Amino acid sequence: xxxxxxxxxxxxxxxxxxxxxxxxxxxxxxxxxxxxxxxxxxxxxxxxxxxxxxxxxxxxxxxxxxxxxxxxxxxxxxxxxxxxxxxxxxxxxxxxxxxxxxxxxxxxxxxxxxxxxxxxxxxxxxxxxxxxxxxxxxxxxxxxxxxxxxxxxxxxxxxxxxxxxxxxxxxxxxxxxxxxxxxxxxxxxxxxxxxxxxxxxxxxxxxxxxxxxxxxxxxxxxxxxxxxxxxxxxxxxxxxxxxxxxxxxxxxxxxxxxxxxxxxxxxxxxxxxxxxxxxxxxxxxxxxxxxxxxxxxxxxxxxxxxxxxxxxxxxxxxxxxxxxxxxxxxxxxxxxxxxxxxxxxxxxxxxxxxxxxxxxxxxxxxxxxxxxxxxxxxxxxxxxxxxxxxxxxxxxxxxxxxxxxxxxxxxxxxxxxxxxxxxxxxxxxxxxxxxxxxxxxxxxxxxxxxxxxxxxxxxxxxxxxxxxxxxxxxxxxxxxxxxxxxxxxxxxxxxxxxxxxxxxxxxxxxxxxxxxxxxxxxxxxxxxxxxxxxxxxxxxxxxxxxxxxxxxxxxxxxxxxxxxxxxxxxxxxxxxxxxxxxxxxxxxxxxxxxxx
Numbered sequence: 001x002x003x004x005x006x007x008x009x010x011x012x013x014x015x016x017x018x019x020x021x022x023x024x025x026x027x028x029x030x031x032x033x034x035x036x037x038x039x040x041x042x043x044x045x046x047x048x049x050x051x052x053x054x055x056x057x058x059x060x061x062x063x064x065x066x067x068x069x070x071x072x073x074x075x076x077x078x079x080x081x082x083x084x085x086x087x088x089x090x091x092x093x094x095x096x097x098x099x100x101x102x103x104x105x106x107x108x109x110x111x112x113x114x115x116x117x118x119x120x121x122x123x124x125x126x127x128x129x130x131x132x133x134x135x136x137x138x139x140x141x142x143x144x145x146x147x148x149x150x151x152x153x154x155x156x157x158x159x160x161x162x163x164x165x166x167x168x169x170x171x172x173x174x175x176x177x178x179x180x181x182x183x184x185x186x187x188x189x190x191x192x193x194x195x196x197x198x199x200x201x202x203x204x205x206x207x208x209x210x211x212x213x214x215x216x217x218x219x220x221x222x223x224x225x226x227x228x229x230x231x232x233x234x235x236x237x238x239x240x241x242x243x244x245x246x247x248x249x250x251x252x253x254x255x256x257x258x259x260x261x262x263x264x265x266x267x268x269x270x271x272x273x274x275x276x277x278x279x280x281x282x283x284x285x286x287x288x289x290x291x292x293x294x295x296x297x298x299x300x301x302x303x304x305x306x307x308x309x310x311x312x313x314x315x316x317x318x319x320x321x322x323x324x325x326x327x328x329x330x331x332x333x334x335x336x337x338x339x340x341x342x343x344x345x346x347x348x349x350x351x352x353x354x355x356x357x358x359x360x361x362x363x364x365x366x367x368x369x370x371x372x373x374x375x376x377x378x379x380x381x382x383x384x385x386x387x388x389x390x391x392x393x394x395x396x397x398x399x400x401x402x403x404x405x406x407x408x409x410x411x412x413x414x415x416x417x418x419x420x421x422x423x424x425x426x427x428x429x430x431x432x433x434x435x436x437x438x439x440x441x442x443x444x445x446x447x448x449x450x451x452x453x454x455x456x457x458x459x460x461x462x463x464x465x466x467x468x469x470x471x472x473x474x475x476x477x478x479x480x481x482x483x484x485x486x487x488x489x490x491x492x493x494x495x496x497x498x499x500x501x502x503x504x505x506x507x508x509x510x511x512x513x514x515x516x517x518x519x520x521x522x523x524x525x526x527x528x529x530x531x532x533x534x535x536x537x538x539x540x541x542x543x544x545x546x547x548x549x550x551x552x553x554x555x556x557x558x559x560x561x562x563x564x565x566x567x568x569x570x571x572x573x574x575x576x577x578x579x580x581x582x583x584x585x586x587x588x589x590x591x592x593x594x595x596x
Contacts (some may be wrong), residue, residue: 174214174216174217175213175217175220176488176583177259177260177263177484177485177487177488177491178481178484178485178488178583178584178585180217180220180221180224180260181224181480181481181484183221184221184222184223184224184225184228185224185228185477187221187225188225188228188229191225192229192232216258219252220258220260220261223249223252223253223260223261223264224260224264224480226245226248226249226252227249227264227267227268227271229245230242230245230246230249230268230271231267231271231473231476233245234271234274234275234278234472235472235473235476237278239275239278239279242271242275243272243275246268246271246272246275249264249268250265250268252264253265253268255502255505255506255510256496256497256502257496258491258496259484259487259488259490259491260484262487262505263480263483263484263487266483266505266506266509266510266513266514267479267480267483267513267517269510269513269514270513270514270516270517270518271517271518273514273517273518274517274518277518277519304500305500305503305504305507305508306345306346307346308494308498308500308501308504309500309504309508310346310348312493312494312563313489313490313493313563314559314560314562314563314565314566314569315489315569315580315587315588316430317559317562318556318559318560318569318580318588318590319430319461319580319588319590320348320349320352320430321352321555321556321558321559322548322552322553322555322556322559322578322590323349323428323430323459323461323552323590323592324349324352324353324356325356325549325551325552325555326457326459326546326548326549326552326592327339327353327426327428327457327459328353328356328357328360329549329551329552330424330426330456330457331357331365331424332424334365334423334424335364335365335366335367335422336365336366336367336368336369336420336422336423336424337357337365337367337368337369337423337424337426338369338370338371338417338419338420338423338424338425338426339353339368339369339370339371339425339426339427339428340371340373340417340425340426340427340428340450340453340455341370341371341372341373341428341429342373342427342428342429342430342432342433342446343373343429343430343431343432344370344372344374344381344384345384345430346384347370347372347384347385347387347388349428349430350370350388351388351391353368354368354391354392354395354397354399355395357397358395358396358397365397365398366398367398367399367400368392368397368398368399368400369399369400369401369402369423370385370388370399370400370401370402371401371402371403371404371417372384372385372401372402372403372404373404373405373406373412374403374404374405374406375405375406375407375408375409376405377405378403378405381403381405382403385401385402385403386401388401389401402418404416404417408442409436409439409442409443409445409446410441410442410445412445412446412449413449414449414452414453417453419453424456425453425454425455425456426455426456426457426458426459427450427453427455427457427458427459428458428459429458429459429460429461430459430460430461431461431462431463433446433460433462433534434462434463434527434528434529435525437468437527437528437529438522438524438525438527447538447540447541448541451541451542451595454595455595456594457546457592457593457594458543458592458593458594459590459591459592459593460534460589460590460591460592460593461588461589461590461591462528462531462534462588462589463482463528463587463588463589464528464530464531464579464580464581464586464587464588464589465478465479465482465528465530465586465587466478466528466529466530466533467479467482467516467526467527467528467529468527468528468529468533472517475516475517476517479513479516479517481585482528482585482587483509483512483513484585485581485582485583485585485587486509486582486587487505487509488582488583489565489568489582489587490504490505492564492565492568493563493564493565512526530586530589531574531575531577531579531589531591532574534589534591535575535577535591538593541595542595542596543593543594543595543596544593544594544596545575545576545577545591545592545593545594546576546592546593546594547576547592548573548576548577548578548590548592552578552592553571553578556571556578556580556590557571568582568583569581569582570582570583570584572586574589576591576592577589577590577591578590578591
């Protein structure tokens with residue numbers, strides 16, 4: 001059997017930095033090994049035809065046959081608002097225990113008081129100023145967590161896709177979106193609280209004022225500070241004052257401007273909707289009798305914008321390459337491979353697997369079977385299957401495709417997968433489990449079905465952000481940092497005039513922000529949690545994380561290097577989970593799980 005590693009030596013070695021004296025497990029990066037259907041070394045194969053270039057070419061041909069959705073573009077052009085759909089009423093957060101209840105003001109004070117002399121301006125318990133400003137106290141707590149977020153990770157290893165990421169600022173002296181948000185946060189806290197000088201752990205490189213900034217950075221920081229003031233007024237339900245502040249924001253922001261201006265534009269829209277709901281101008285359950293959107297219908301629709309997102313943004317492909325490598329390494333001596341995909345989308349990830357199996361296993365695979373799961377959009381899933389069948393035929397790889405479409409996740413049974421006893425089963429979930437967070441009974445049912453399939457590994461890629469707090473302040477600050485990083489990434493990847501970028505920002509980001517901030521209870525369907533929460537949840541089903549191999553990390557690194565903006569991406573380990581970040585802000589997690 002040939003080696004199970006497909007690699008890209010042509011791109012050069014991975015660069016690894018070890019923090020705090022930890023044992024570096026990635027020193028010995030997997031090099032080329034012999035054995036392929038071409039009867040020559042893998043190094044020679046990559047010199048003859050780069051696998052990455054081949055994939056880019058093949059995906060270009062593959063995507064030519066993808067369906068385009070006129071609905072998405074019509075929605076953007078008409079500037080329609082996304083409808084909200086309630087789910088069955090339950091105390092979903094408590095049922096899933098995804099997050100503890102909102103911290104009380106006293107709890108915040110106690111935690112901050114424990115910092116000792118670091119916060120000399122904050123007094124204890126009964127201070128009237130403290131009781132009037134839970135917004136700034138919560139902001140201070142979150143600002144501290146973002147200042148030290150990488151130090152809180154369980155793992156200490158840090159992988160840099162470029163030779164010297166920290167020097168990239170020399171080519172781009174302007175502040176990142178996250179830096180501007182942090183600076184505005186420090187200024188906001190100082191303005192609205194009794195804190196005079198923040199401790200050094202919170203001090204921005206430019207201090208507590210806007211001195212030393214470029215004119216544009218100063219304007220951007222002032223704009224974010226204005227947004228924070230508006231959010232504070234919304235929090236206290238001072239809607240008239242909040243509306244005036246948002247009017248000022250609207251004069252300074254734009255959905256066609258720089259990243260900060262775009263972020264503020266969509267956050268201001270979300271705050272306005274929250275005002276409308278809070279003041280009764282929008283009925284909370286106005287859409288209650290309408291049909292709920294199906295997450296599969298949204299995620300399996302291969303629109304032009306999704307293709308552009310796949311091609312221009314590095315995060316999706318990082319999960320695909322590293323995840324596929326984890327599957328390849330677990331195939332071992334299996335002759336039949338069965339992959340169950342919970343969110344197949346365009347299916348591009350399986351073109352990677354097909355080429356890897358052909359290269360690494362010298363066509364010893366007797367059958368590759370892919371089963372795509374959905375709750376609607378069977379025609380779209382089947383179209384994806386046809387394209388994959390054609391691709392497999394071009395690779396001379398024995399292949400079958402099956403769609404399992406059920407009306408409700410509760411109707412999904414493991415018998416529907418028709419698993420052969422000789423098959424090695426793998427489960428792949430990319431950005432799907434999060435859609436079931438508001439429906440804990442369905443998520444639990446799905447996990448029980450997955451367990452019955454007895455997969456060798458389950459690959460899970462999810463958003464790495466805590467946007468599920470029942471507390472509005474926490475959701476606002478966390479989402480501001482997370483989506484700020486996303487908009488910053490788009491700025492580095494696509495032109496400001498790019499139509500697909502505007503689609504991504506408006507529908508995939510803007511509508512999500514609106515749901516996160518303006519909706520409550522069962523209407524709040526966009527809920528993201530971090531890997532620590534998922535890890536605890538998976539543990540209920542006897543699932544443990546498997547080590548990501550150095551080869552998987554190597555491939556993730558090579559994917560980043562393929563992108564022009566890849567030098568701004570960072571990798572870190574939380575336990576055995578890979579955390580992908582943008583300029584230090586966590587964006588995505590990738591886990592490989594096994595059942596005990």
